[in-house]
């Protein structure tokens with residue numbers, strides 16, 4: 001039976017997605033390598049994985065990719081799994097390519113689908129921020145590594161596999177070349193968009209800071225809060241606390257109005273709880289339309305003021 | 317403080333119609349606007365700012381076809397001092413691994429304290445090249461930097477950098493990393509300058525060093541599609557799936573419908 | 585012979601494109617037009633990045649580039665936005681006269697202020713009674729000790745009231761017609777200068793255009809620009825260069841309208857198909873594309889000749905005449921392709937048309953260009 005190793009940063013939904021993707025490849029023996037998990041965390045993982053290997057962390061330490069790469073490289077080299085799976089998260093970006101290079105394995109990054117064809121690993125991944133998909137294939141005879149886009153795979157169902165739980169012996173390596181100094185929480189903003197029922201999210205389609213006014217004014221008419229994509233924050237047009245996405249806030253409003261937002265997975269990764277999603281975008285091929293409930297293909301500079309007017313009219 | 321910054325020329329397709337070529341191996345590129353990868357633009361700016369503070373030499377490096385020289389010239393005009401173009405027909409069809417191997421070969425033997433990459437590229441977007449380089453060169457890696465400061469460092473003989481980088485759930489960490497190191501740069505780390513006319517003027521006569529596979533000491537089997545571990549089978553347009561209900565009509569009608577829907581389904 | 589821009593020129597083209605993409609914005613342009621406001625912020629930034637006066641020498645804040653490089657920048661700016669582009673290209677209007685004929689003091693006093701974004705410049709040639717015909721001027725400059733006293737009215741003056749100085753064409757010898765014309769650099773804040781409106785314009789709405797009256801404006805002897813009584817010839821020489829810039833403005837404006845029309849016809853459907861599939865539209869498109877190509881070629885050639893010390897009056901006139909005509913026609917046909925939407929401000933092509941029309945009027949109307957071309961072709965008739 002083929003062995004697959006899933007590298008788990010924390011015990012959460014992404015771990016179950018890794019498990020599900022691995023099981024979809026056929027009869028496999030599935031191991032989770034996890035860092036500094038509590039007993040309960042290990043037990044939880046053991047319901048989905050055939051084996052759980054816990055890499056202890058020194059007291060107070062947190063998951064760190066550099067440390068993980070140092071610990072995992074010799075272990076994986078010895079175990080020689082058929083496939084190594086990680087999530088394409090920020091930590092995944094920090095760890096996976098480093099691991100692939102050290103282990104000299106082919107790597108498939110940011111996969112939406114994963115398949116097996118003889119000794120070949122196939123995957124679907126995106127190009128151009130989701131406007132194009134590509135089917136790619138890697139020869140996996142000598143092993144391979146793949147990272148999976150969070151949310152692209154279903155989570156595995158718990159059928160309690162009663163996995164064996166082990167603690168890995170991490171041999172003391174050379175002193176770390178990268179040392180954690182501090183963890184910085186996102187600065188709190190004056191408003192908390194995570195509590196809002198209606199969000200009007202604005203993206204790069206707005207073009208200029210001055211133009212934000214029309215969106216703010218629409219939000220006011222809707223009693224909504226303004227949220228935004230990352231590029232808007234990068235330009236300092238709105239504070240980070242309004243950014244939705246994997247490197248921003250997770251929100252779960254009832255209504256999400258995406259205006260001039262292309263719909264990158266990093267942005268949508270922060271939109272939880274299946275809101276009623278409306279997208280206004282002038283590009284009919286924008287990926288946002290694949291996930292929106294309602295789409296309007298058109299120029300936001302025409303539509304947004306008109307929408308505000310109609311909403312105000314209706315409110316009387 | 318010597319810095320090597322790896323940059324890539326990519327197509328901006330945000331305003332282009334995507335047409336896949338017959339055979340599914342490429343895209344019709346006429347409509348594409350080409351330019352430096354968004355993340356790499358931030359990386360170049362970061363490198364130039366560090367040089368302006370600490371002195372040293374910044375080298376921009378790209379692997380690509382002849383047209384890709386444009387991004388190197390751009391980097392020079394922004395303030396990089398040297399440019400290296402890895403250019404060889406045999407590189408065609410390279411995967412991220414092949415690109416990283418060639419870059420690593422070009423980097424070896426140079427004196428540098430920092431090797432900067434973009435966090436991901438806007439086209440293929442695997443976010444692998446930086447990590448591969450760290451692995452191949454046996455250097456520490458920090459991915460997704462949002463702030464980058466260096467203490468000392470003088471051409472590969474030590475020193476440290478303080479890097480703030482993004483981890484999960486909106487958290488960031490500040491780490492100290494021994495130099496030389498690979499750092500991948502996230503957008504928003506700075507405000508990239510425009511390419512100014514004076515900048516272009518300054519580098520009008522600058523030479524771009526061109527290196528082919530042989531000059532890098534790479535074998536044909538390691539290059540391009542021959543050395544690729546990941547092969548493209550087919551490009552296709554994303555399945556529309558359920559997709560959105562797209563409202564049709566005049567702006568007036570559309571917006572009216574939308575207001576109704578927001579009331580019914582959005583519970584306004 | 586080869587027909588390709590060199591690498592440095594392509595770099596400049598890209599830099600201008602990037603700058604325009606980053607800084608110009610349709611909504612902003614529409615607002616500035618409405619408010620008749622100069623794009624102040626963009627102009628300052630363009631100066632800081634070295635786009636204004638890049639064809640001036642280093643020592644005056646330029647980058648020692650040529651007319652062709654300047655034309656490339658003008659073209660890219662006008663392509664992105666005909667109005668903002670025009671405002672930027674006129675920011676240094678008439679400075680070339682100072683560059684070519686000014687004293688070292690005049691050059692170092694005035695040119696760096698323009699390239700550095702401290703002030704705009706203006707060139708005052710046209711008078712109410714002397715437009716196409718500038719072979720004599722009603723405005724006079726009369727010696728008064730070491731000074732000169734200037735009197736007269738100049739009209740249609742770009743940047744009037746918003747500039748740091750005017751380059752003024754005057755009569756210094758009233759009996760000698762064009763052989764008695766001279767030029768002065770006149771600081772805009774001198775007593776006796778008043779600016780009045782010329783009324784609402786068709787286009788170029790972000791740029792101030794005014795009537796400048798000069799009443800006993802006293803300037804020192806050092807304000808004489810170039811050689812006394814050579815002003816007429818200095819203007820003609822200037823036009824040989826400046827017309828290339830107007831031609832570049834025309835090419836950029838035409839291209840901008842064309843880009844928008846092209847995108848539109850690919851999306852718009854009538855009778856169940858994209859209108860780009862109608863042959864009538866395709867033929868129009870083919871003509872426009874061909875015209876654009878020709879206009880660009882002749883403009884680049886005129887610029888190239890000027891940069892290679894072979895300024896060619898005929899070719900400059902041809903470039904301005906032809907590119908101006910192409911701009912008007914292409915912009916007009918772009919409106920046609922948009923149908924009713926073309927007539928609506930929001931869709932921009934009508935603004936490109938309004939801005940295009942000036943290229944057939946200022947710095948010599950198209951009829952005057954034809955006169956020049958014919959004159960050059962015919963030579964002196966017996």
Ligand SMILES: Cc1cc2nc3c(=O)[nH]c(=O)nc-3n(C[C@H](O)[C@H](O)[C@H](O)COP(=O)(O)OP(=O)(O)OC[C@H]3O[C@@H](n4cnc5c(N)ncnc54)[C@H](O)[C@@H]3O)c2cc1C
Pocket residue numbers: 090129202203204205206228229230231232243244245246247248249259260261262263264266267270280281282283286298299300301330435436460
């Ligand atoms: C590690 C990592 C983390 C990231 N985290 C986040 C995150 O947390 N949040 C986030 O948002 N991004 C994040 N990103 C960035 C993400 O990849 C995208 O670059 C970003 O989401 C794109 O933002 P956008 O949709 O505003 O811009 P674009 O992708 O440029 O889209 C703009 C859209 O506006 C449309 N448009 C333009 N003009 C108009 C008009 N006049 N009318 C209507 N529509 C118009 C265009 O058609 C286009 O679809 C992250 C990236 C990385 C690598």
Ligand SMILES: Cc1cc2nc3c(=O)[nH]c(=O)nc-3n(C[C@H](O)[C@H](O)[C@H](O)COP(=O)(O)OP(=O)(O)OC[C@H]3O[C@@H](n4cnc5c(N)ncnc54)[C@H](O)[C@@H]3O)c2cc1C
Pocket residue numbers: 127322323324341342343353355356377378379380409410411412413415419432433434435436437439440441442443444445446544546547548549
């Ligand atoms: C149409 C199309 C077809 C493709 N076909 C294939 C294929 O057949 N097989 C395949 O494996 N891949 C294919 N690719 C992917 C392509 O080869 C990738 O560009 C390559 O894998 C690099 O990885 P990446 O873009 O994910 O880079 P990332 O790892 O996302 O890039 C991160 C950073 O690495 C650096 N970097 C990346 N590339 C370069 C470079 N060339 N020079 C210098 N620095 C660089 C930059 O700093 C960049 O910001 C295709 C891509 C496209 C758009």
Ligand SMILES: Cc1cc2nc3c(=O)[nH]c(=O)nc-3n(C[C@H](O)[C@H](O)[C@H](O)COP(=O)(O)OP(=O)(O)OC[C@H]3O[C@@H](n4cnc5c(N)ncnc54)[C@H](O)[C@@H]3O)c2cc1C
Pocket residue numbers: 677706707708709710712714715716717739740741742743785788793942945946947948949950951952955
């Ligand atoms: C927006 C704007 C900005 C301007 N900026 C400036 C500026 O900054 N500085 C400046 O000095 N001037 C400026 N001008 C003036 C411009 O250069 C003149 O308007 C132009 O030279 C024509 O002069 P005119 O208006 O007096 O027309 P006229 O000379 O009266 O011409 C009227 C008509 O007769 C035709 N015509 C005249 N003579 C002949 C002939 N010999 N053969 C055939 N046809 C002939 C013309 O082509 C035209 O069709 C500006 C004008 C405008 C509208």
